[in-house]
Amino acid sequence: MADREFDIVLWGATGATGRRAADHLARRCGERGLRLAIGGRNREKLEVTRDSLPGKDAVKAILVGDSHDGAFLQTMAARTRVVVSTVGPFALHGSALVAACVGTGTNYCDLTAEPQWMRAMIDLHEDRARETGARIVHSCGHDSVPSDLGVQFLQAAAMTRFGAPCQHVATRVTRMKGAFSGGTAASFVNAMKLRETDPGFEKLSLDPYALCPEGARDGPDGPDRMMPLEVTWDAELRAWTKPYFMGPMNAKVVRRSNAIMGYPYGHDFSYEETALTRGGLSGWAAAMRDTVFGRLFLKAMARPLLREWLQRHVLPKSGEGPSREVRETGSYEIVLVGKARDGDVLLARITGQGDPGVRSTTLMLTEAAICLVEDTEDLPVGGGVWTPASAMGPRLRDRLSEHAGLTFEIVDTWRTSR
Known part of the structure; x- marks a missing residue:
């Protein structure tokens, strides 16, 4: 070529x-x-x-x-x-x-x-x-490079430190400042329409191994639910987690990577991706509030009349995107918690500069x-x-660190940069 x-x-x-x-x-x-x-x-x-x-x-x-x-x-x-x-x-x-x-x-x-x-x-x-x-x-x-390369980065460090990959990795979105574009909104709207017309849509959405090759579509992970009414406690980061909208999508990509690379993370590797709030009762309340709101938004988008109203009055239009100020001042952080088979824990942190969506x-x-x-x-x-x-x-990953404002690091303890 x-x-x-x-x-x-x-x-x-x-x-x-x-x-x-x-x-x-x-x-x-x-x-x-x-x-x-x-x-x-x-x-x-x-x-x-x-x-x-x-x-x-x-x-x-x-x-x-x-x-x-x-x-x-x-x-x-x-x-x-x-x-x-x-x-x-x-x-x-x-x-x-x-x-x-x-x-x-x-x-x-x-x-x-x-x-x-x-x-x-x-x-x-x-x-x-x-x-x-x-x-x-x-x-x-942003879907799905930080998650995909982040897990690969953490597992390489686990091989060096532990001599084996982590059996379970949990990615926690700890900070997300930005907005999304009209193109992203249009893709979401189209997905909601497909959900109504394509009988296989829901099955594929729920299947955690849907992107894996034939014969490699099983493993320890359960269904990928976009917005379950579920709030969980992360003992390593000592904070509450809530569903992350793009978690199921990113998880499918991570699992496909493991399968098509020949299972360097192991056949029993499991993965999850959620967002983090904070500890205490206030953290639980914030996580539950956002989870309920997200669930209600999904239910509204599933109804054609409400979806049309949201398209007209709430969601960005095609060709629109966040303002220059939002693009330039946005940022994000994710922390990956890897757990080895013997109980050892390894933490990795990825940060990005600029609005994540654009x-x-x-x-x-x-x-x-x-x-x-x-x-x-x-x-x-x-x-x-x-x-x-x-x-x-x-x-x-090296190119992103040098030219795209991303950092990848292994950390022994996590302190939020919020």
């Missing part, structure tokens, strides 16, 4: 998330001497996006087409080494692009947090991607794309449908 016209094509460069991705990619491609093209369906908007970029000289072309035009996407994919997609909901607008990348042997990464669509892409394209050499890497943003997410996506370009000969896998940890692992 070294002789292709572009190194990276960003598809969907005019949405709220796409514009931020274009900004980061233009800057980083300019630094690295990489050839970038941006694409979408509206030339005027693409030109405005390009002209607003501080690193616009890195943008070598504007590509105008439709997400459902297979012939155009095939031609576009054949011109580049990597395609980066921010066009969601991916279940509505992403399938033809994945097929084009698979058919042309082009590496691909995206921001999807839609497990039903990911399962469909795996089933449709895994074998062909292995033949063509296309590396298809889903979920390269700024940090697009920084992670940018580094994933560059990793697929610059490290392609040294990656541990060839063609196939992969996760961030299985495809890029420590190489991506």
Whole structure:
């Protein structure tokens, strides 16, 4: 692929998330001497996006087409080494692009947090991607890079300290400051609609091993429930936990990583992901309040009339995103608690700078794309449908630490940075 016209094509460069991705990619491609093209369906908007970029000289072309035009996407994919997609909901607008990348042997990464669509892409394209050499890497943003790479990082430390991986890992979201974009809202709305029309949606959502290969879809973890009315006590962090909205999605990716990497965490590995409040009665009350609110919100979104009202008056619209102030001042922290089979405990902490839903997410996506370009000969896998940890692992983690504002550290004791 070294002789292709572009190194990276960003598809969907005019949405709220796409514009931020274009900004980061233009800057980083300019630094690295990489050839970038941006694409979408509206030339005027693409030109405005390009002209607003501080690193616009890195943008070598504007590509105008439709997400459902297979012939155009095939031609576009054949011109580049990597395609980066921010066009969601991916279940509505992403399938033809994945097929084009698979058919042309082009590496691909995206921001999807839609497990039903990911399962469909795996089933449709895994074998062909292995033949063509296309590396298809889903979920390269805040969902699910910190969780996926975080578990891999903690387990590597456990092997060094304990001589064995941790049997159980609990990821706790301890701080989250930011907002989400209209694209994220649209993906959530589409998922709620699919829940009504697709008879297999609920079964796949509840299945903790739904993204694992056939024959590897069992283990110790129970159903993935998005918002159970459940508040639990974390004895290691001495605080109450509550359901985390994206926990089930991230957990599915972590379990797939373990399976397709050959079970480096063990066949009996279990994983959970929740958010942390604090200790005491006030911590329990805060956790219960947020849990009940989340449950009521989900019930409201499941009713078409209420969902339509929330779309009109509450949720961000397509193309909208958090303000510049929110993007720049946002931050997050997650703590991973690993428990070994003999009872030893290991803690890891990951922090990120910038709004997690847009700024940090697009920084992670940018580094994933560059990793697929610059490290392609040294990656541990060839063609196939992969996760961030299985495809890029420590190489991506190093890039995130250097260029995307993330930190990964092993800690003996945890003190919140809130």
